[in-house]
Amino acid sequence: MIQNLRLYSGLTLFAYVLTHLLNHAAGIVSPEFMETAANYTTELWQFPPLEILLLVALITHFLLATARLTSRRSLRLRKSEWAQMILGLCIPFLLFRHIIATRVVDLGFNVDPAYERVLLDLAVFLPSQGLLQAITIIVVWTHGCIGIYFWLRVKPFFPKWRNVLGTLAILIPTLALAGYGAAAAEIMRRVDEGGRKYVFGVLDAANVNDAAVAFYEKALVPCMIAAILLALAPFVVRQVRQTFDRVKRGPILNLPNGRTVRVAPGATALEALRDAGIPMASVCGGHGRCTTCRLHCGSGLDQLAAPGPIEHAALKSIGAPNGMRLACQIRPQNDLAVAPLLPPNASARDGRRPGGLSGSERQVVSMFVDLRDSTRLGEMKMPYDVLFILNQFFAEMTEALRSTGGFYAQFTGDGLMALYGHQSDDTERMILNAFEGAAEMLRRIDALNEHLKSELPHTLRIGIGMHMGKAIVGEMGPPGHENISAIGDTINTAARLEAQTKGHGVPLVISKTLFDHGPIPLPDHAVLHEVALRGKDRSVAYYALETMPDLTGAMAGTDQKPAMAT
Structure with missing residues (x-):
């Protein structure tokens, strides 16, 4: 249930980001075309039910993602998992200025967030912020694409569509940045030609007032601190939990070669094995979808909790025999004998194969x-x-x-x-x-x-x-x-x-x-x-x-x- 909430909330946010970038790409034509295209892309999300859905998805996704990071007993992750996590933690810091300057000020002070006014801010008044906004596009899109990749790569159809999806993953942000740059250049050209008259005309038309500017400036520092604290909080909580875990005696995993691995209280078998430096396959990133982290469990199996809905569905899909469990889903409370059944370099295709062991x-x-x-x-x-x-x-x-x-x-x-x-x-x-x-x-x-x-x-x-x-x-x-x-x-x-x-x-x-x-x-x-x-x-x-x-x-x-x- 929790993993599905994280997936669907992430897909909702990705859909919003996709429409936003497509709107940016319209800037290749002109800022006015961006404004027109917004009627069919970003402004759809201002419809109250969709706006509420987007806000709930944002909060849900962030809380579940940080909760997952906090609950991790091991940070021995693959490079792609590290990239997704770091990029995700950077997003609040990169986006809070943009959210305040557009949606918060728009609702609180009746300022029109027209593209021409926003581009004037980013290209003329705060060019450094304009550069930061371009970086934000890359960070948010990359974070979302990694998540989509983790989700789709275990699907049977993914190899056939991989090249197409990869091309779109590169083409869409490229067009968005090109449109953003072209529109910003057009605004700068209009400023050079129209001077102060053009600038103040745009600001007056957007109802930019002193109260809105003052609120924006006062909100920057506390929001920046809050964004930094939100990024650091999971690591602090995790460190505190690990400090308490060290005084507890966790169960032992017994491997076929005689090696033993201690499991931190509440940790999954996958986390414990990775933390001990034992390579383990986990194509889906530990979400219970790919079955590549499958284990054969021996003595101690009867003391394991029964498979949850996600693990049960995954094991059923491969016809897993008794004794096979997923390392990413089991949290041993007692000593357990385990044997990995797939090599560390197992692919998503390997994970779709039947259990092969009875x-x-x-x-x-x-x-x-x-x-x-x-x-x-x-x-x-x-x-x-x-x-x-x-x-x-x-x-x-x-x-x-x-x-x-x-x-x-x-x-x-x-x-x-x-x-x-x-x-x-x-x-x-x-x-x-x-x-x-x-x-x-x-x-x-x-x-x-x-x-x-x-x-x-x-x-x-x-x-x-x-x-x-x-x-x-x-x-x-x-x-x-x-x-x-x-x-x-x-x-x-x-x-x-x-x-x-x-x-x-x-x-x-x-x-x-x-x-x-x-x-x-x-x-x-x-x-x-x-x-x-x-x-x-x-x-x-x-x-x-x-x-x-x-x-x-x-x-x-x-x-x-x-x-x-x-």
Whole structure:
């Protein structure tokens, strides 16, 4: 409701500014033509209902805009957002003189705000004010155009009309300034020709009197102070609020990479993440329209307030599954696990795509398998021969997964990603199945080497990295081509562990977590390694193994066979 009020009040003001600038453009012809055109543009706004609407829109828009600025917990904004905010705060300071000299004096002292009289003031009596008025045209129009851009860029039709609208955004103020300049030049020419007689004739016709001039001069200083205070007030109030917030303990956002972000009381998740220096997409500027700031929420989701009307409509438009929320709309009151679902450079088009994720946060074993020396294989064999060998390799690895309850989640060129436990909550069983799957892969690669002995220029070797933890598991990918996969720190760690097999020269790198939580005994003489893996803030403990641990005792201790993948 509040965002709609701000939007519609802004559109009302923009409509007024548009008609005003079109009236200015008429000055290219003459000041008299400006006056005639005003009957069909600016004077329409003097119709009482429209004038009341304009005044209400002005007050509403200013109050809502300053309230939004005051409520911001973070000022880490994009350049376009900063530009809109700064230009908006400058508008009262730039406009108050013009409003006093025209509308206030007009109503209070019966002075006619005819264009000829106003142009005489700006071009002859106060040329510096005339320059300021030209700057005001640019500032007000730019502020409005940025707001219109934020509103329209999430619309499907916007890319088609973008160039047309951009051209109009430049052409309209250019014509307005040209008309304003041409009319001002014409007035200066008339002053040079008619002298004092012309000047006093214009002033008398407009009923400019001493009382009106005195009121204008006395009102300048207090109105200037008021305009400055209005611009500074949101920052002062915001600073006071932040001072109080520092003594309160806010909730924590837990990210997949293990990083935590504290949320200031009342702040949105988007504000907290940006304030912590974490890039987040937000095409619409945090108004809940684009869905590019979508998050998957894990533990703590049940304590979040239900989506409001704006968020509900946005999530419904993309068919968002349970657990997806918009970072710009949620204000966590308790600790919450979150994972951004779109990259920081996501576009409005990305935000219109379906949620693309139907799943939940689960405990899984993630396995990455990589075929060693595949590049050298490509150099020594013909492409079709390499394709044949790779197809044989993937067939064997897939069968190893199928027979041990694993799930083939992702193809990576010369390797694959697999999941165990994506449909089960039995931690020991998923770990045992994953170890059995790794053992089966090593057996099958040996068998494949024997079977393709005459075809291979060198022995095929694989590296396997395994890790266990929480991950978001579900359907994801391009619309119409989704597949079951997983994202999260657990997946990234498993991939990094697989890369460590090259450095250690071993086929297996298994995280300590799997041995701590599973039924598999640690091999004798196993050495614990702990390093900060590439791209991670925290270290990970793991074992680099030449051979598989003994699974005999663990398999004998259970009366279940490995679950078959479905």
